[in-house]
Amino acid sequence: MPRPQKCRRVAYVPGVTFFKPAGTPMRSLEEIQLSLEEAEALRLKDLERMEQEPASERMNVSRPTFQRVLSSARRKVADALLNGRAVRIAGGNYEVASHRFRCRRGHEWDAPFELATDDTTALCPICNTPGTRSPIPPGPDESGKGQGRHHIG
Numbered sequence: 001m002p003r004p005q006k007c008r009r010v011a012y013v014p015g016v017t018f019f020k021p022a023g024t025p026m027r028s029l030e031e032i033q034l035s036l037e038e039a040e041a042l043r044l045k046d047l048e049r050m051e052q053e054p055a056s057e058r059m060n061v062s063r064p065t066f067q068r069v070l071s072s073a074r075r076k077v078a079d080a081l082l083n084g085r086a087v088r089i090a091g092g093n094y095e096v097a098s099h100r101f102r103c104r105r106g107h108e109w110d111a112p113f114e115l116a117t118d119d120t121t122a123l124c125p126i127c128n129t130p131g132t133r134s135p136i137p138p139g140p141d142e143s144g145k146g147q148g149r150h151h152i153g
């Protein structure tokens with residue numbers, strides 16, 4: 001069992017969670033697991049170009065922790081891109097700060113955590129039909145499987 005750790009807050013769960021190099025059969029690929037909080041650190045810092053201070057606050061972690069998560073994420077992504085490895089985004093120690101909903105017409109949107117705690121349905125902001133919560137990737141409970149298999153460096 002992993003030691004108890006403060007949950008990192010993740011505001012966005014990627015819709016696509018698996019990437020592999022084109023044309024390479026799966027059996028000859030090494031798979032890297034990128035945790036949800038690593039994906040979130042990349043998103044906040046490199047995609048939204050936030051400074052470290054507000055980004056670490058958004059994730060509810062200290063700056064050194066954020067820095068560590070971020071550099072681990074960058075190293076994994078670089079390793080995958082340059083060495084042709086598959087990447088799976090899953091697991092980690094996190095809580096989702098919002099819920100992703102999807103309506104019958106296929107629109108997707110995020111509802112803030114506070115507004116969506118117990119509800120499993122919400123109205124689509126685009127077409128006003130009821131939507132349901134999208135499944136999210138496996139959380140901390142199921143994340144133990146692949147851990148420790150893909151050390152880098």
Ligand SMILES: [Zn+2]
Pocket residue numbers: 103104105106107124125126127128129
């Ligand atoms: Zn809709």
